[in-house]
Amino acid sequence: MNSNVWLLTFADAISIATTLILASLGAMITERSGVINLGVEGYLLMGAVTAFVVGDSTGQLWLALGSSIVVGAAMALVHATLTVTLRANQIVSGLAMVIFGTGLSQFIGKPIEGKSRPVIIEKIDFGVLSDLPIIGPVIFGHDPITYATWVLALVISLYLHRTRPGLILRATGDAPATVDAQGVSVKRIRYVHTVIGGALMGLGGGWYMFARAAAWNQSATTNGIGWIALALVVFASWRPLRAIAGAVLFGFCLQVPFTLQGQQINILPSEIVSMFPYLMTLVVLVALSTPRARRLLGAPKMLGQPFVRDER
Amino acid sequence: MNLYNIGQEGQLYLGMVGGAWAGIALAPHLNQFIAVPVVLVTGALFGAVWVLVPALLRARMGTSEIVSTLLLNYVALNLINYFIYGSRGFFRDPSTPFPQGRPISESARFDSFGTTNTYPTLIISIMLAAFLFWFVRRSNYGYETSVYADSPQTARYAGMNSIWLTTSVLLVSGALAGLGGAMYVVGPAGKVDPGLLQTGLGYAGIVVAALARYNFVAVIITAVLFAGLRVGGSALQASSDPVPIAIAVVLQGAVLLFALGGEIFRRNRVVVTRVVQNVKVSV
Numbered sequence: 001m002n003s004n005v006w007l008l009t010f011a012d013a014i015s016i017a018t019t020l021i022l023a024s025l026g027a028m029i030t031e032r033s034g035v036i037n038l039g040v041e042g043y044l045l046m047g048a049v050t051a052f053v054v055g056d057s058t059g060q061l062w063l064a065l066g067s068s069i070v071v072g073a074a075m076a077l078v079h080a081t082l083t084v085t086l087r088a089n090q091i092v093s094g095l096a097m098v099i100f101g102t103g104l105s106q107f108i109g110k111p112i113e114g115k116s117r118p119v120i121i122e123k124i125d126f127g128v129l130s131d132l133p134i135i136g137p138v139i140f141g142h143d144p145i146t147y148a149t150w151v152l153a154l155v156i157s158l159y160l161h162r163t164r165p166g167l168i169l170r171a172t173g174d175a176p177a178t179v180d181a182q183g184v185s186v187k188r189i190r191y192v193h194t195v196i197g198g199a200l201m202g203l204g205g206g207w208y209m210f211a212r213a214a215a216w217n218q219s220a221t222t223n224g225i226g227w228i229a230l231a232l233v234v235f236a237s238w239r240p241l242r243a244i245a246g247a248v249l250f251g252f253c254l255q256v257p258f259t260l261q262g263q264q265i266n267i268l269p270s271e272i273v274s275m276f277p278y279l280m281t282l283v284v285l286v287a288l289s290t291p292r293a294r295r296l297l298g299a300p301k302m303l304g305q306p307f308v309r310d311e312r
Numbered sequence: 313m314n315l316y317n318i319g320q321e322g323q324l325y326l327g328m329v330g331g332a333w334a335g336i337a338l339a340p341h342l343n344q345f346i347a348v349p350v351v352l353v354t355g356a357l358f359g360a361v362w363v364l365v366p367a368l369l370r371a372r373m374g375t376s377e378i379v380s381t382l383l384l385n386y387v388a389l390n391l392i393n394y395f396i397y398g399s400r401g402f403f404r405d406p407s408t409p410f411p412q413g414r415p416i417s418e419s420a421r422f423d424s425f426g427t428t429n430t431y432p433t434l435i436i437s438i439m440l441a442a443f444l445f446w447f448v449r450r451s452n453y454g455y456e457t458s459v460y461a462d463s464p465q466t467a468r469y470a471g472m473n474s475i476w477l478t479t480s481v482l483l484v485s486g487a488l489a490g491l492g493g494a495m496y497v498v499g500p501a502g503k504v505d506p507g508l509l510q511t512g513l514g515y516a517g518i519v520v521a522a523l524a525r526y527n528f529v530a531v532i533i534t535a536v537l538f539a540g541l542r543v544g545g546s547a548l549q550a551s552s553d554p555v556p557i558a559i560a561v562v563l564q565g566a567v568l569l570f571a572l573g574g575e576i577f578r579r580n581r582v583v584v585t586r587v588v589q590n591v592k593v594s595v
Contacts, residue, residue: 038378078569087579088572091316091378092522096572099515100565106558224386231379271394278383285380289373 009252009259011137016254017247018146019044019208019222023229024236024243025149025156026200030076032160032238033193034173034186036304037079038094040201041226042101043072047205049105049112052216055209056118064119065145065206072202073195075101080194084187087306098226109216121145121210145207150244152200157240169193173300176307186307201226224278225254231281234288237297253277313461313481319366319381320489321514322388323359327493329395330358332403332504335416335497347420352436352494359490360483362388367482371475377482389509396506403504413503422498431499438532440488445528457481489514512561516542519568538564 023040030037047068055064079097082088121143129140160166169189171179176186208222228250235250236242257273260266288297317323334354339347362384369375395403397411405414422432448454460467460477468474496508520538524530545560 082569082572086573086576088575093569093572095316095318095518096522096565096568098565099512099519099561100569102512102515103558103561103563103565107556107562110556110558224383227379227382227386231383234376234379269394269398271390271398274390275387278386282380282383285383286369286373286375289369289375294374 013251017251020247022204026197030197039097042098043201044205045105047202048209051206068206073199076198322385323489327355327490331355331494331497339417339420355494360487363486371478433495
């Protein structure tokens, strides 16, 4: 085996990280406002199937991605209505959304099952730069959405830590009563950020469909990436830029089984190797649960707590 | 107890594996009357073992049991695929090149009632639900779990062992899911059947529990309702104008979402008061 293969695996990891980054950025800003959205897997699936269906009937890539954003936002709006206005249990609502999204995407996706994707996202051609050894494939070998995602992570990071609305957002997750006392509507902030978060998850699903999945597959399209994205939020300690590094690491773990298979390396059966990303996510979660790590992480303090003005 | 075991899916698979193992390896040496119980208990044990690591992590370190149990679902899924498709091991039927599970001993299987697809395991399930309903209300243990659910601090001050409570509750949850998997082996499947992987019964179980508002007896009713949805979905798929079976899952999700939205009417009751006006009627 040569080092070139691992280089390509790494480049693939950076590519696959796009969905992970988008999904975990979405989950992150949702959670920053104090709302947990466990439905990521459902949003990704719905985003993917929507993008496929729209792309299939119109042939328009950007329209397809746009509609997956709309679908993600719409699902998040339902989640926000249930959890913020109706104060339903956020965890159960998120899980209901996973089940609903899984079912609906399978239902919509039935007629297109096995069909190959209608449009693909072209990689940007950087000319000479793309041909450079090592950094060519790793840095200059991706599509526009991947680069946009990196910029987005930076923008969200600046928004969170350098702007006034970002400050209010963080305060809403940590101390909603204080925000309320300042005369800012907690509900509005939670609604807005839950919906934006859902939109990002939807886009993550749509991008995944066109860039990574070969065809819509009833049950195995996203394969638990949504759950890995949730673990990634913890791993990145609710900070957008760390999500990029984490996503590449997790993306690498997701990619390794394919590389080993492609290289005909059969040290372990492929089914066993496929367990690896999930086990590794679990190990990371455990490592982050030590008291010391917890102090450093800084999870939003009122995460998952509905805010009711009269109850203190 | 404010704990969410989302790993029923995986624990169900492991229960199926455990049940099949007992049915193949142990049952032929056993008396017919204890073969089935042994298979069921083994399945329950396997289910509990599958949740052991998340349970201990949650109890000792506070690792989110939601994500950890869920991640293990994907591990369990790959494990079943390995047993049936990836290897020629113990669980695969050696008599055929077609990848399918090795059948368990006939002595460890239940017959269905008459011509129906209903198995005696249904009675066991209902009895268990009734027992748990009684147990959590009347036992010391049930009381401690409900105190812990309302206020972990109170439970701690009262000297309750939170590590034990958390671990044991999750283990029981895993064992019940595992028992479900073993019942599938004892009843319709009779082997490790990868067909179970497509049904999403474990996830449906979570919806059933949430819809029953975590009431053990109400679970029986919501479970039958959901089973009806699923069977109806299969019938639709098999009809002349087929509708994908996924419609059943969509409905399950939608039912839960609406039920959640309706919760607020239970918490905040709408009271209609009739205003009686005293009208003086002049004579």
